[in-house]
Amino acid sequence: TTSVSDGTWVDDSMFVLVERSGYDLVKDVSEVASIVYDVMLEHGFTSNLSKGKANAMIKFRGPKAVDKKRTLLYDLQNDVNFTSKYKGVLSIPCIFEYRYMGRLFDVDNVTLPEITMRTAQGLAAVRPLAKKIFSRQDISTKSKASIANAIAISKCTYACATWPKL
8 A cells, every 4th residue: 555645835735655565656656746746736836846846755665665766767767657638648747856945855855965065165164264253263163153153053954854863
C-alpha cells in the first residue's frame, strides 16, 4: 500500500508518497500527478510542469531499488508520464534533491548536505572581514562576536527550523 501526505506553502504543494510494499512507485506518482493536475485545472489553475516548478522526488527502497532507479533515469529519461483527462499525456520531471526558499531537501531528508552548505556560506560571509576586523586588536572580542553572529550565524542557521531532528 501507498500512503499519501501533503505539505503546502502558499501556492506551492508537496505530496509525499511512502511506498511500503515494494510496489511500483512510478505508477503511484503517475496516478497522484493525474489527480492533482486535473483538480488544479478544475479550479482554474494551470500547473507549470517545467523542471524546478513541478517535480516528483522519488526514493526507491527494497528489492530491485537500483533497477527501478536505473529505469527511471535511463529508460524514462527522468520523467514520469501521467494522463490528464483534459490535456492527455503529460510528464513530470523527477529529481533527487530540491531547493525551496534556500532550503535543500533530498530524498533521504538528510541534513548534512544542508549544514555543510550553510557552514560554507557563513565562512564565505566572514572571510572578507578576517583582516579588516577579526585580526585587529583595537576591536573588542565582544564586538567581533556580535559581528560574526550577525553575519555568519544567520547564514549558517537559515531555515534550520525546517531541519529534521539532528
